[in-house]
Amino acid sequence: MGMTIKDIAKKCGVGVSTVSRALNNHPDINPETKKMILKTVEESNFVPNNSARNLKRTDSKSIAILVKEIDNPFFATMMRVMEKKIRKQKYSFFIQHMGKDQDEVDTALELIKEKKLRGIIFLGGDFRKNKERIAKIKVPFVVSTSAFDKLPEKCIASYVSIDDRAESRKIVDHLCETGHKKIAILASDKKDENIGKLRLEGYREALKAHGLEVDEERICYLDEEDTTYSMENGYRMMKKLLKKETEFTAVFAISDLMVIGACKALLEEGKRIPEDVAVAGFDGLDYTGFYQPAITTMAQPVEEIARQSVGILFDMIETKKSKEGKYLPATLKERESTTGGRRKWKQD
Amino acid sequence: MGMTIKDIAKKCGVGVSTVSRALNNHPDINPETKKMILKTVEESNFVPNNSARNLKRTDSKSIAILVKEIDNPFFATMMRVMEKKIRKQKYSFFIQHMGKDQDEVDTALELIKEKKLRGIIFLGGDFRKNKERIAKIKVPFVVSTSAFDKLPEKCIASYVSIDDRAESRKIVDHLCETGHKKIAILASDKKDENIGKLRLEGYREALKAHGLEVDEERICYLDEEDTTYSMENGYRMMKKLLKKETEFTAVFAISDLMVIGACKALLEEGKRIPEDVAVAGFDGLDYTGFYQPAITTMAQPVEEIARQSVGILFDMIETKKSKEGKYLPATLKERESTTGGRRKWKQD
DNA sequence: TTGTACGCGTTATCAG
DNA sequence: CTGATAACGCGTACAA
Numbered sequence: 267m268g269m270t271i272k273d274i275a276k277k278c279g280v281g282v283s284t285v286s287r288a289l290n291n292h293p294d295i296n297p298e299t300k301k302m303i304l305k306t307v308e309e310s311n312f313v314p315n316n317s318a319r320n321l322k323r324t325d326s327k328s329i330a331i332l333v334k335e336i337d338n339p340f341f342a343t344m345m346r347v348m349e350k351k352i353r354k355q356k357y358s359f360f361i362q363h364m365g366k367d368q369d370e371v372d373t374a375l376e377l378i379k380e381k382k383l384r385g386i387i388f389l390g391g392d393f394r395k396n397k398e399r400i401a402k403i404k405v406p407f408v409v410s411t412s413a414f415d416k417l418p419e420k421c422i423a424s425y426v427s428i429d430d431r432a433e434s435r436k437i438v439d440h441l442c443e444t445g446h447k448k449i450a451i452l453a454s455d456k457k458d459e460n461i462g463k464l465r466l467e468g469y470r471e472a473l474k475a476h477g478l479e480v481d482e483e484r485i486c487y488l489d490e491e492d493t494t495y496s497m498e499n500g501y502r503m504m505k506k507l508l509k510k511e512t513e514f515t516a517v518f519a520i521s522d523l524m525v526i527g528a529c530k531a532l533l534e535e536g537k538r539i540p541e542d543v544a545v546a547g548f549d550g551l552d553y554t555g556f557y558q559p560a561i562t563t564m565a566q567p568v569e570e571i572a573r574q575s576v577g578i579l580f581d582m583i584e585t586k587k588s589k590e591g592k593y594l595p596a597t598l599k600e601r602e603s604t605t606g607g608r609r610k611w612k613q614d
Numbered sequence: 615m616g617m618t619i620k621d622i623a624k625k626c627g628v629g630v631s632t633v634s635r636a637l638n639n640h641p642d643i644n645p646e647t648k649k650m651i652l653k654t655v656e657e658s659n660f661v662p663n664n665s666a667r668n669l670k671r672t673d674s675k676s677i678a679i680l681v682k683e684i685d686n687p688f689f690a691t692m693m694r695v696m697e698k699k700i701r702k703q704k705y706s707f708f709i710q711h712m713g714k715d716q717d718e719v720d721t722a723l724e725l726i727k728e729k730k731l732r733g734i735i736f737l738g739g740d741f742r743k744n745k746e747r748i749a750k751i752k753v754p755f756v757v758s759t760s761a762f763d764k765l766p767e768k769c770i771a772s773y774v775s776i777d778d779r780a781e782s783r784k785i786v787d788h789l790c791e792t793g794h795k796k797i798a799i800l801a802s803d804k805k806d807e808n809i810g811k812l813r814l815e816g817y818r819e820a821l822k823a824h825g826l827e828v829d830e831e832r833i834c835y836l837d838e839e840d841t842t843y844s845m846e847n848g849y850r851m852m853k854k855l856l857k858k859e860t861e862f863t864a865v866f867a868i869s870d871l872m873v874i875g876a877c878k879a880l881l882e883e884g885k886r887i888p889e890d891v892a893v894a895g896f897d898g899l900d901y902t903g904f905y906q907p908a909i910t911t912m913a914q915p916v917e918e919i920a921r922q923s924v925g926i927l928f929d930m931i932e933t934k935k936s937k938e939g940k941y942l943p944a945t946l947k948e949r950e951s952t953t954g955g956r957r958k959w960k961q962d
Numbered sequence: 963t964t965g966t967a968c969g970c971g972t973t974a975t976c977a978g
Numbered sequence: 979c980t981g982a983t984a985a986c987g988c989g990t991a992c993a994a
Contacts, residue, residue: 268727270971281981286973294979311750316728317668318971321986342684349713361711365697379616379987380664402659497904530904556845556878558906618987629965634989644963666987669970 334390434468500527559602682738782816848875
């Protein structure tokens with residue numbers, strides 16, 4: 267089963283080191299013998315054993331992307347952008363997924379040792395806890411899409427993300443400014459300590475800034491048993507809200523997926539968007555623009571986050587120093603679901 | 615930087631094999647020394663080197679999922695289901711992505727050697743070509759979501775997929791049966807030899823079966839420079855079709871993503887769905903059900919494909935024999951975009 | 963129950 | 979330019 271470098275050496279009548287040189291594009295080797303060796307390699311179905319390679323190698327020139335939440339709809343785009351940029355730097359790289367319950371630090375640590383990584387990019391995952399454990403990661407890494415409150419010391423680290431609280435506040439501002447005074451929110455679960463919490467805080471801030479009181483009845487939390495930001499959950503939450511007959515003239519969902527479900531529920535109940543209820547989401551997923559009516563949302567600068575994450579990582583690899591974390595601006599897409607084509611709807 | 619098993623041994627004043635035994639839950643070790651060792655391991659930030667492990671190991675009890683097209687919207691679900699089922703079998707596993715230009719066979723071969731895999735599941739990727747090269751894969755594998763014309767000999771292999779041609783035909787049948795005679799299609803690019811081609815063939819067959827002639831003017835091909843099944847592309851294609859003023863009373867898009875874009879284009883032009891144009895997609899993405907109007911689609915049995923893929927793989931690992939490839943039935947979701955609540959629309 | 967010593971497949975270091 | 983040989987870190991016979 268296992269063809270090894272030794273077998274190839276024997277077949278070619280050369281030493282193993284010569285084969286190794288041929289395989290790894292080493293300079294000091296006779297082009298002819300190299301050609302000959304590579305040919306027999308091809309014919310022999312020889313596949314080098316990466317474990318042995320990594321074990322011996324000291325310098326790898328490779329980085330890994332560790333993806334936590336597969337569900338996240340814009341990770342696909344980010345991964346594509348990152349791949350391109352990393353390849354351009356002549357680095358090898360690979361993408362690996364982690365299960366929901368897999369620990370990000372542990373797998374990172376393993377991977378670093380196994381592959382002799384130069385750096386890591388984390389996509390998703392929660393880095394607000396685990397602070398001491400994170401310190402164990404000794405290669406540069408950047409957290410993409412989520413931020414640290416403060417960078418872990420003793421690490422070479424950074425983050426690239428949007429400022430969830432501020433951007434959330436802005437989109438709720440927008441709702442206020444179009445005249446709404448009774449704004450409901452589809453939030454994440456009560457225990458959430460991550461971006462869901464931040465977006466809810468942004469909502470609260472915006473209301474206060476506009477002199478509106480926060481009516482807890484208008485805050486719909488995600489069920490703690492199923493905390494995914496899904497259309498289904500958005501639908502359910504909105505149905506429930508409608509049943510309560512709490513008054514509201516606008517809804518802000520902290521995720522575009524949820525907002526789609528919410529729209530379905532509203533339309534089913536005969537509500538018009540935005541005439542009866544204005545609607546806004548968050549994230550900037552493509553299909554909010556394709557929905558009828560087009561849905562207002564806060565668009566994450568997905569490609570820019572990806573690009574800068576890679577940029578910063580290479581920077582840190584070179585300087586061996588942490589870089590300041592970066593908040594990139596999201597852009598408010600004002601669309602029909604809140605403006606209805608006009609600038610203001612509610613003006614009571 | 616590198617704590618090794620030797621260092622731990624020294625620290626504990628024991629031999630390396632004892633440490634190894636503690637780490638790998640071997641039975642013949644004194645519980646106390648084991649406890650002691652594990653404690654120092656914890657304190658020392660020791661991380662075992664997987665490369666060295668894999669190099670030595672012969673039996674791995676692990677399988678890999680190789681994902682090719684990140685874009686595919688239901689891969690996330692599939693991966694989740696697979697993970698669960700594999701874990702239940704006490705196998706370790708991991709998911710790895712491949713770039714667009716990365717060769718699936720090569721990476722598989724490397725991984726098999728590196729990790730001593732027992733089996734592989736391929737998600738996406740094209741296995742209709744490369745037939746001889748595939749034969750090099752000596753561990754059982756199943757191709758999920760795409761089918762072989764015939765199973766590669768000398769391999770332990772199988773596939774689980776829907777019958778794209780037949781299911782495509784069925785949904786176009788549905789359009790015919792609701793009275794449509796002028797049915798357009800948003801197809802993939804002309805050079806496509808994969809599922810896109812099959813779905814187009816299904817369309818042709820359905821029309822013929824209903825005594826309708828295939829008007830090439832009603833076949834819209836994806837641009838060869840950007841062959842992704844995206845909303846954006848669906849939108850563009852539909853705009854173009856509308857400009858041509860080719861007559862049609864129904865559209866079938868070979869992907870749900872494209873159908874969303876198409877709907878946008880139709881609604882923008884003031885067409886009503888389904889009164890003016892009936893609309894159908896393919897894949898069964900959640901989103902179609904939440905759209906207004908809800909869109910008729912052919913739903914892939916995503917979870918079942920995932921489940922059976924894993925099942926078959928374990929089966930092959932055990933028996934060491936290929937299993938017959940499997941076509942799983944898709945289910946037609948008749949929704950408002952074609953029925954409008956009634957059973958038939960066009961009846962001329 | 964424990965420790966010693968060897969080998970897994972490569973690459974790196976030398977001496978030729 | 980090439981070939982022997984020593985690591986790389988770990989698992990595992992085998993001996994104790």
